[in-house]
Amino acid sequence: MTATLDRTQVAPTRPAAQLTGVAKVFGTGAGAVTALTGVDLRVEPGEFVCLLGASGCGKTTLLNLLAGLDRPTRGTVDVATDRPAVMFQEPALLPWLTAVRNVELPLRLAGVGRSNRRGTANELLELVRLDGQARKRPHELSGGMRQRVALARALAATTVDTTSGDAEKGGRLMLMDEPFAALDAITRDVLQGELERVWRATGTAVVFVTHDVREAVRLGQRVVLLSSRPGTVVREWDLTGTADRRALTGEITDHLREVISTHGRAA
Amino acid sequence: MAAPPETVRVVDRDAAAAVAGLDALDTPTVTRTPLWRRALGATVPPVLTLVVVIVAWQALWASALFPEFKLPAPGTVAEQFGEIVVDGSIWSITWTSVGRAVVGFLVAVAIATPLGLLVAKVAFVRTAIGPLLSGMQSLPSVAWVPAAVLWFGLTDATIYFVVLLGSVPSIANGLVSGIDQVPPILGRVGDVMGAGRLASARLILLPAALPGYLAGCKQGWAFAWRSLMAAEIIATSPQLGVGLGAYLKQGSDVNNIAGVISAIVLILIVGVGIELLVFKPLERRVLQTRGLAAPV
Structure with a gap:
């Protein structure tokens, strides 16, 4: 802090x-x-x-x-x-992906390697206090938890920038x-x-x-x-x-x- | 806002506790029923139905309301069934038909998948052939058999033609409705992350459309199977070999009702078997990972 x-x-x-x-x-x-x-x-x-x-x-x-x-x-x-990252009113998570893989999505689209993106995603899930829920799918999470996964995903998107x-x-x-x-x-x-x-x-x-x-x-x-x-x-x-x-x-x-x-x- | 570190830590600990408490309260709970109860619950009702049907059949036969050549005893059918099992012809008969259905279905998937994608994503194609595709679904494919026999003769081509016309529309329509039902917000998620068309289709659109596509495949299989039976019953020739349809036709030609019924039972067994062994587990997995089916 x-x-x-x-x-x-x-x-x-x-x-x-x-x-x-x-x-x-x-x-x-x-x-x-x-x-x-x-x-x-x-x-x-x-x-x-x-x-x-x-x-x-x-x-x-x-x-x-x-x-x-x-x-x-x-x-x-x-x-x-x-x-810029965008977060909507709905969590808009992909329902077939686990929490951690949802967070990885923007990194995956940007071509970040598997182990790097998994590391970043896990850190971000920890930041939104969802470590331990990484392998759960959206329907297994509450509304507030889903929105925190969406927050972590948006934060992951902010780390991606092709112009560096x-x-x-x-x-x-x-x-x-x-x-x-x-x-x-x-x-x-x-x-x-x-x-x-x-x-x-x-x-x-x-x-x-x-x-x-x-x-x-x-x-x-x-x-x-x-x-x-x-x-x-x-x-x-x-x-x-x-x-x-x-x-x-x-x-x-x-x-x-x-x-x-x-x-x-x-x- | 420069709070002393200690206060910050306490505040943070409080917040963490509140978040944890809320998560514990709000997380959806799942209760799992034990395996033996699930197995019992899944098998007892259909077995019961089967027993009731056979008992009623036996009673109806015993009442002698219908002549023997119209309604045989269950035992007679079982005997007939046992005969083809013993002489081994059941395997060649079933395999002839199942092999055709599987090949026909796989070719149908290969044709219907790009076709469905085109219809779903290209507005012109949709207006041009969308209605035709829906219409084809309600056209019984048996109607094509006479034409196919004239075009291709009594060959495998006739049979595959009818099977394809039966199942391609179902699979393509399933994919189209699967894509149509993808929530628009998921597309927007891809857009804001800068996903290209291809990446968006591969990572978002197609997985999201999978439940509808699978439902289409399931229906496509059912249509392929019944089209095949219709084709095999109508188009019989020595060079086509004996599949289930031809076997049924043979029974009918010599007034062997027990043979006809055992053929029908066999057709039903294959249909139910493929549904239970292939489509149901697949569908259940796809729906469960999406939270669309209650975990049993």
Whole structure:
């Protein structure tokens, strides 16, 4: 647990991810739908950023752009790593593979040798406290355990980078799409704590999408509020050094309500 | 956030305990029944059914409601059965048919697998021949026998033609539905990991489609077997040798009902045997590793 964050370091390092004036329009002409417009976002290496927004805030589009699965209509997307890891709401594990082989999958796709990938996978399973469950298949694990296997798999994916150089810790990026939304409240609470611990231990930059203000405030160093239809950044809160997170939760909730309310008026 | 190391350690130990406790509470529990009970549970009901059927048959025969040439006694059929076992012809008869069915089925798999992949993955091919493939499945392949006899004569080609037309559509359709039922999220997992088309098919798509493919193969085997019997009953000739279908036809030609029934029993035994020895264990393994079948 030596990976404390040194935010005073102001050297012009390359951000883990940077979006500048990004817009994304689907379709053309009258039927065109603007999913994102004028999005500026910068994620520092090792930073934990929560994107908060209601339905239609374009979070899936935004994550697809960051993951390199889609291109923006306008603006630029610059991501340090060529292969950011993605974690979904569902664990999305391959049901016929054991836990350890699921974690190995991104390494296997990247052509890492058998013994190396087994070693990495076992280390990561230990990190998410699943050593001893390596040989179990997904259906033999609980929902929370499956999501931790998925976390370990995403972490394995962050170790893969064909461009190397930037693949040093600083370039690592993990995109999380409401990963705890489908879990029960107790499990979610425990896993939030686990994610925080794992993030500190690995120093990976995280972009975490959520609908839950409390989750965003608990986990994020920075909370970015997005509007809906089209999605754009409304406001940001820097949480480092914030003592009263409860008061901030109230404040952010008020803002979120305001954003949602404008849609009722417009309709 | 710079907590003294000791506090960190305590907090971490607490978290570890909470995680361990939650895992212990939430892990699905599996209760295994002992082997002898499983074996008993699996064999007693079908054996009971068999006994009931034979007793009812015997009673029906004893009532003399039907003439002997229509309904023989179970014993007479057993005698007939014993005859072909003793003179050894049962092996050549069964092997003639099973050999054809196995070869026909393997060729069908080799044709249907790429065909199914094409239909599932290429939109044009799907709209072009998808409906035809489904339609072929409901067309009894015995309908092809007269045409095949005209085209190929009374040869093995006729028999294999009918077997292939019977089983290829089932296997191909099984693979198509297997692929269609793969959850889209698994494809996305491959995409975000940068898997190419080939790697994605090999490591994700095909293993995910395996249960549907296997179900298709199972049905394909059943269709191959019944198509073969139809072909063998209709297309008989000395050069084709005597398989189960021809043996049944022979019994029918000389009004030997005991022979006909023993042939039917033998056809049934082979069908059930292959299902129990090959497809059931295979299917069970595939489903169990995916958590789709309760471990018994």
